[in-house]
Amino acid sequence: ILLIEISANSIYTISTQTWKGNAVKYTMHDSDMEYITEKYKDDGNNFHRMELLTPSYNAGLRYGYNGIGYYSSTMSANAYNFFENIGMEIYAKRVSSKYVSSNILNSIFGIKYLVDIDGTYDNSLFIKEIEILDEATVYENPYSLPLAFVVDQSVLDVDMSNEYALDLQDEILKHMLGDESSKNYTNESDFADAIYKLRENSLQITSFSETDITGTVTNNKDGILYTSIPNDGGWSIFVDGKETEVLTVFDYLCGIRLSEG
Numbered sequence: 001i002l003l004i005e006i007s008a009n010s011i012y013t014i015s016t017q018t019w020k021g022n023a024v025k026y027t028m029h030d031s032d033m034e035y036i037t038e039k040y041k042d043d044g045n046n047f048h049r050m051e052l053l054t055p056s057y058n059a060g061l062r063y064g065y066n067g068i069g070y071y072s073s074t075m076s077a078n079a080y081n082f083f084e085n086i087g088m089e090i091y092a093k094r095v096s097s098k099y100v101s102s103n104i105l106n107s108i109f110g111i112k113y114l115v116d117i118d119g120t121y122d123n124s125l126f127i128k129e130i131e132i133l134d135e136a137t138v139y140e141n142p143y144s145l146p147l148a149f150v151v152d153q154s155v156l157d158v159d160m161s162n163e164y165a166l167d168l169q170d171e172i173l174k175h176m177l178g179d180e181s182s183k184n185y186t187n188e189s190d191f192a193d194a195i196y197k198l199r200e201n202s203l204q205i206t207s208f209s210e211t212d213i214t215g216t217v218t219n220n221k222d223g224i225l226y227t228s229i230p231n232d233g234g235w236s237i238f239v240d241g242k243e244t245e246v247l248t249v250f251d252y253l254c255g256i257r258l259s260e261g
Contacts, residue, residue, distance in 0.1 A: 047208055054120050055100050152175060153222065219260060227254045230254070231253060231255075239256065
């Protein structure tokens with residue numbers, strides 16, 4: 001019985017699964033991606049992210065850029081729930097998420113460059129083609145926001161259980177702006193106005209490492225300094241030299257309460 005099972009399993013695997021071991025398929029973009037990662041990396045101060053237009057697991061880890069797509073058996077429940085709610089592709093519960101681009105997410109996550117490796121360009125993303133290579137095309141996101149910026153205090157009240165991800169993304173942006181209108185951000189002009197408003201009170205980073213971020217921000221009213229940094233513990237935050245509470249925004253990200261000034 002064991003020999004029959006091994007034989008049947010071997011036949012099945014060889015006939016249906018060997019394409020997954022195709023070295024050409026897995027390495028055909030390596031040269032272009034190594035070039036892109038090096039050319040478009042951040043300069044150490046103005047932190048930004050990059051992603052593939054095709055949803056992918058851990059491409060940032062593979063090619064060495066700051067990305068969002070994540071595959072790990074140690075993913076926290078908060079991370080999984082957050083990514084699922086905002087519309088990421090999920091492979092297995094609390095294990096993985098693939099980043100799915102949208103104009104709103106690309107902006108609030110600070111994704112400055114997007115790379116197309118298989119013709120998945122979408123003009124609703126409002127991105128601009130800047131370089132064509134053999135196996136990839138690079139696009140720049142003119143509406144990329146910095147790592148942290150001041151938003152309206154109502155972001156602490158967003159209900160993240162909205163069943164429709166695109167509606168939730170709209171709601172997130174409106175709460176950031178303190179905008180209660182029925183405006184829809186699929187229009188580039190309206191979207192651009194919203195992003196420019198959020199940029200007005202951005203954190204100006206003076207130094208950056210994987211464990212320490214320093215910068216200055218001046219805001220014209222009391223608000224929340226939103227960051228696209230996961231609040232998975234371990235962070236301490238100091239405002240004007242005094243330690244302050246780490247808030248959780250959208251049930252997952254770090255936020256800081258700031259007074260005007």
